[in-house]
Amino acid sequence: MLGHASSSFRVPAAIVAGAILFGLGGVLPGYLASDFTLKLANEGLLLGLLALSVAFLMSEAGLVALGAASIYGGSGYLFAIAMSEWGMSPGAAIVFAFLAVVAYGAVLGALIVRTNPLAFMMLTLAAGEMIRHVVMLEAVHDYTGGADGLVVSFKGAILGMQAADFANPQHFWPIGWTAVWLIGVTLWSVSRSRLGATLRAVRQNEERMRFSGFNTYVPRVVAYILVNAVAAVSGLLHVLNAGFVSPESLGLGVSTNALVAALMGGTAGSVGPLAGGLIFAFAQDEFGARGATQLLTGAAIVLFIVVFPRGVVGGLVAAVRRVLPGIDRPRGKT
Template sequence: MSTSIDAKLALNRKSGGRVVAAMVIWVVLLFVPFWLPMIGGYTDLATRALIYAIAASGLNLLLGYTGGLSFGHAAYFGLGAYGAGLCLIHIAPSVPLAILGGTVLGGIAGILVGPMAMKRKGIYFAMITIAFGQMFYFIAVRWNSLTGGEDGLTGFSRVPLHIGGEAIKLGPERFYYLVLVLFALVMAIIWQILRSPLGHSFVAVRENTTRLRFLGVAVDKQIWVAFAISTFIVALAGTLNALLTGFASPDNLGWQLSGSFVVICVLGGMRSFWGPFLGAVIFIVAQDYLSSVTQNWMSFIGLIFVLAVLFFPQGLLGFIKGRGR
């Protein structure tokens, strides 16, 4: 009886600690434009970190919780960026429409690619995702009349956001808060998915596919659903990145960026809810600082990744949790 009570108390303390940690994170994020410049940072850096955190969180739904290693998710990030830019140029100067159009374009591409990719397992799954990613990359490079080819898509920028008859200019601070709201929405959606039977089925696919098949579960369908949801989230991040930079490049679809998303997930902790966020913050800050110091900054990023894999196999957040226990 006492053992049961102690276990419940320990569980309550653990749950309370998570709530406090989450509240601290949100408070820190809420006041970023006020305290970040005091330590030599700038608001667009924090915005970029949140955008990459959204993309990595979407990938982590597939990689960390379902067990599918994708090296082609930058394709949907890039499609989101191109979709947002093309909406602003050819349809209407509307930020919500650009975000919606880019997200839908990348998500639909993920839905179509999913059935073909989910037939492969392990390294073959990773290889086919690279193949599809490179296909979208070469389409963007060759379709000069629409995408601008190797020069990328330009000629668009953030336009005022019309709310209640008022035009609100999206300067760096206001755009940061727009991205923060969307980041909160994405995290809430992922949290609800992971707590639902669908989320539990994703984890079951990762842990024991054979047993699920014997139970009559359509494993391929579960992987497809996880793949599709993750591509919608990554495409949303791509639209925000295009609005941040005012530019969509074929590099946004390349496998190198897909590798960066994987590094972010592994660095922060693949099977942790906040792991991709922590990994994105470390990656973006390190990239910004190292690129200003040396042209070989990618070598140092690679070294950080190797050290993380060797000494923190569960990611930095997993290591912190382990030390806490």
Template sequence: MASRNAMLRRVGLVLGLVILAVMPWLLGSYQLRLFTEAVIFSLFAVSYNMLLGYAGLLSFGHAMFFGWGAFSFAVALNHIPGIPLVGALALAVASATVMGLVVGVLLLRVKGTPFALLTLAFNALVFAIGIKWQSVTGGDDGLGVVAPPLHLGLGQINVSSGANLYYFTLLIVGAAIAFAWYFTRTAMGQSVLLIRENEERMRFLGYNTHVSRLILFVLSGALAGLAGAFYAILNAFVSLDAVSIDMTTKVLLMTFIGGTGQFLGPVAGAFFFTYVQNFLSDLTDNWPLIMGALFIAMVLWVPGGLAGLAAKLSRGRSDDDQDGTLAGME
């Protein structure tokens, strides 16, 4: 049974990669852009789940890293002449990493409600900086983003839109999600889970729980900053919406709807939220009300989210198969 499940997972992985590779031929331009947006939000949701699902830290200000990465990328392109695309992306990730380190050192001294409220306060501070520092951020007007071509030695590729943007996003964002998954499987990632369950025992065993949690916090901020930079490329524009409380609410909904119990739960939640929001916004201007009601229903009746529901259905099917096998043996 175990070997069969492993084989099914490999087949599913290969099939999924093939489908992702041919997606530009299956979707129109608008649908491909929507799919690319869902991929970007998947990384944002995964980064948030590293805080909530693995460290047990509820943040109301995760958009500060997303928006900081987006604005850092836009500022680099607008104020540093000749900077290459990869250089601007690296600068955005580096600035989000430094911000995560500074904020983490200050905030991780507390947990629970004080931590959640302080993240909200820091998010408001970053939002205020975006408004007041108009000469750099553009204030309420935001910043336009013209992504330079990607130089590959013998030639260059325009990654501003279409299939090129999709493949570039899929490659970099997919690698970042894969790295996040690998990190959660390392000793450091597992130690954060154990710290969440019993911090005093981990301290007794010699772990520096503050440093472990800080490393996870910084990595989460860096991944969110990378997602923000790609969000800027996708929209060719960065506004204060990227660092608003509404953006934090979005990622919180994605994570809860997808489920925090499994790594890919937030990815499913990001795709679900992106497509359902797009569908509902075409029907009515009151789509946030419907999304809020859906979120409440998920919390009350499907607390494990989409990933938990899929796992429950899979276990039920396995139990049925086992019962059928036992009945046949009798």
């Protein structure tokens, strides 16, 4: 997020530049962009957050999650149901929904992280479909609204904002922007921490890590819980912004969109997946009008893995390094 500051006196400069960028980015689009553009950009930010959760797990732990949408959509459903059926206040419902899906992710993770990465990928796909089936069950139709989904609106305020504020693209942008920065910087720090180094080492050589005295299971479960927390934040912001949840928000379609956004931007670092989310949202607007969103998704997966494995941002960084060698000494982040 802040770039690779490689010598100590450049760190404050990077922080100042980051703060300026953060401030400008939070305020300017509200004045410059149309409501329609902002609405797309908001969707892009939230997709970017989901993509970030997918990308972090890919680049740090070497695991591909194809069930991100079940956390994303599931948190929205729980938020709505906690308010309408269980009479919780909006704030309590958000906390409840967040904790519940993260707990679910922890149990699921504890179960499936033990398998190999390919089986992990299959299992996350299966678990995601399971959640979609749960929501569609006849028995819970009164709660979930079945195939129609739920309109979600709340009375009172969350963080001093009314439901209408969250639905307003201009008012929502600074919230999404702040969340993206907070989470982006957090994940970037984690990847720089001992946990990040441990995860990458486990990804490269799990056996050697065990033979170096490391527990190789717990760090991966922790990583899985962490990325699910990010997906839950993205899902909760989405339901506040969009005002409804539907089975589509739980489905494989959203999971693969997040995957594509991550691949587009590049899975290493925080900037790539977030940029990927924005690119995807605008591209989807273009292609979706012709009913070809899914086709775009499929083609983008193939294209970015086969031809541009580093994604747009990764590719740009590499290009800049080639043109301006020594702009930052690459510190072997893997």
